[in-house]
Amino acid sequence: KNEVEQSPQNLTAQEGEFITINCSYSVGISALHWLQQHPGGGIVSLFMLSSGKKKHGRLIATINIQEKHSSLHITASHPRDSAVYICAVRYGTDKLIFGTGTRLQVFP
Amino acid sequence: GAVVSQHPSRVICKSGTSVKIECRSLDFQATTMFWYRQFPKKSLMLMATSNEGSKATYEQGVEKDKFLINHASLTLSTLTVTSAHPEDSSFYICSALIAGPYNEQFFGPGTRLTVL
DSSP: OOSEEEEOSEEEEETTOOEEEEEEESSOOSEEEEEEEOTTOOEEEEEEESSEEEEETTEEEEEETTTTEEEEEESSOOGGGOEEEEEEEEOTTSOEEEOOOEEEEEEO | OOOEEEEOSEEEEOTTOOEEEEEEESSSOOSEEEEEEEOTTSOEEEEEEEETTSOOEEOTTOOTTTEEEEEEETTEEEEEEOSOOGGGOEEEEEEEEEOSSSOEEEEOOOEEEEEO
16 A cells, blocks of 8 residues: 555646646655656656645645645646656655656646 | 766666666765666655665665665765666666755656666
């Protein structure tokens, strides 16, 4: 049983749409990461959260500790946002546990 | 954010040869580095945790004699795939940890290994 669940697994959108990707985890965590992986493989760390909300450009990440849930939002989506978005959590000081990823395709 | 580099980005080798992949933290010191393997359309699988100056800790099912890890300095860890076979072909990603209250982790760009 994967301790980190992401939804949806696949997502298509038209350029300009508002995108939401969800992540749920099972027990209390010390930190949650949102990662982006483009075709070709390189992984970029977008956010690390332990509470509240963070914003960077068109990306917004929120986390609700009580509900054990995080969301990644993309405003005014663009084809270059097409990638796999991965949620990863850390329990205490232990290793990261990765979600299965959400494959996003944004069409012009 | 902090930068982690990997070299080479892509390598093709013959079966039976050994391949070394380097992972460097460019602007910070990393006491801990992680090596992951990723199969097509799958999530990252942790292979081992590497601590500077000590032996790596391997995950269950990962052969330590096959995947040699050396973390000789605070900015460099290497993964050597020994006697490579076609089934070792994969995407290998390293990650470096900045220890602290948040344990922030940064990822390298990955190395695609193809064994013929």
